[in-house]
Structure formats: structure tokens, C-alpha cells
Amino acid sequence: MSTPRQGSDPGGDSGRGSVSGPVALAFAVVGFFAIVIAAFGMTSLLLDADVIAVAGLGQIPGVVGIGLATAAFAGVLWLSLRLPHPRYTGAAVVAVASFLASIIGIWIGALISGIDPARATAAAGSFATSWFALILTVAAFVAGWAGIALVRTRAGRPRWHWEDRDGREEDPTE
Numbered sequence: 001m002s003t004p005r006q007g008s009d010p011g012g013d014s015g016r017g018s019v020s021g022p023v024a025l026a027f028a029v030v031g032f033f034a035i036v037i038a039a040f041g042m043t044s045l046l047l048d049a050d051v052i053a054v055a056g057l058g059q060i061p062g063v064v065g066i067g068l069a070t071a072a073f074a075g076v077l078w079l080s081l082r083l084p085h086p087r088y089t090g091a092a093v094v095a096v097a098s099f100l101a102s103i104i105g106i107w108i109g110a111l112i113s114g115i116d117p118a119r120a121t122a123a124a125g126s127f128a129t130s131w132f133a134l135i136l137t138v139a140a141f142v143a144g145w146a147g148i149a150l151v152r153t154r155a156g157r158p159r160w161h162w163e164d165r166d167g168r169e170e171d172p173t174e
Helices: 021-047 060-081 090-112 117-128 131-152
Strands: none
Touching (some): 021 060, 021 131, 060 131, 090 131, 117 131
């Protein structure tokens, strides 16, 4: 009698990975947010540039922009993960939605800050054409792809050898 290999589906072949959609979504959203914040900080430090180049806006446009980008990331990725067989092309849709949502969020956040519409448009436009927008888009693509991969593959959690059913390590030659 052999034990199931790591990542196998002992309950039968359901056509889906062992990570559920909500769990994959949670990991992907946290990963996206963490990558964006860390990459924005490092890029700002290396380039000696502000994420939003228009002076006098405060923090509200950035917060609203990232908040809306994260919400769009989560919403579009969730739609992709709900499909019976999620496709990796969904990561590109997630990336585009996150990019557009961040620009809209920066514009709305600038208006909330009390800035006139022309400066709000300048802030959104300067972000859209910056390295920061590229970083956000790439982070959304990578995190979206990872979330889809968690659901599509037979990935399982890492296990110690004593967690196997009979308590012995599997022979890699079997």
C-alpha cells in the first residue's frame, strides 16, 4: 500500500488544485500589496523621486490610488478564480484593471484633497507615465499569476516526513 504523494488529491480528481479560490485570493492580494509597497519604496529611494510627482497633494491620492488598485486586483482576480479552470491570461486582465484603477484612484484622491481637476489630472497622468505605474502593473501580473497558479496546480502545503500517513519518508525512486 502506498501513500499519496505530496500535492496529490486524495479525495479524487476534481480538476482543481488543492488550494481553494478564497485562500489563493487572500495570498495573492497580500502578496500584491506587499510587492507594490516595497517596490515603490525602493524605487523612490533609488530614483530619488516621489511616487506622485505633483507637489502639494499630500498622501490621500496615493492611498486612494493603491486602495482602488488593490480592490480592482481582488475583484478581477476573484472573477478569474471562480471559473472552473482559471486561465493564466486572467493575470493580464488583473494587471490592466489594477493599472487603470490606480490612475482613477489617484485622480479621485486628488479631488478629495481639494485640488483642482487640472492638477488632479496632471497627478494621475504623471503617475501613469512613470516607472511606478510599470511596477504596479508588473506586481499585479505576477501576484495574479501566482494566485491562479495556486488554484490550477496540484500544489500542496509543505510537509515534514512525519506528517505522512505511515510516518516514514517517501522513497524518491518509487
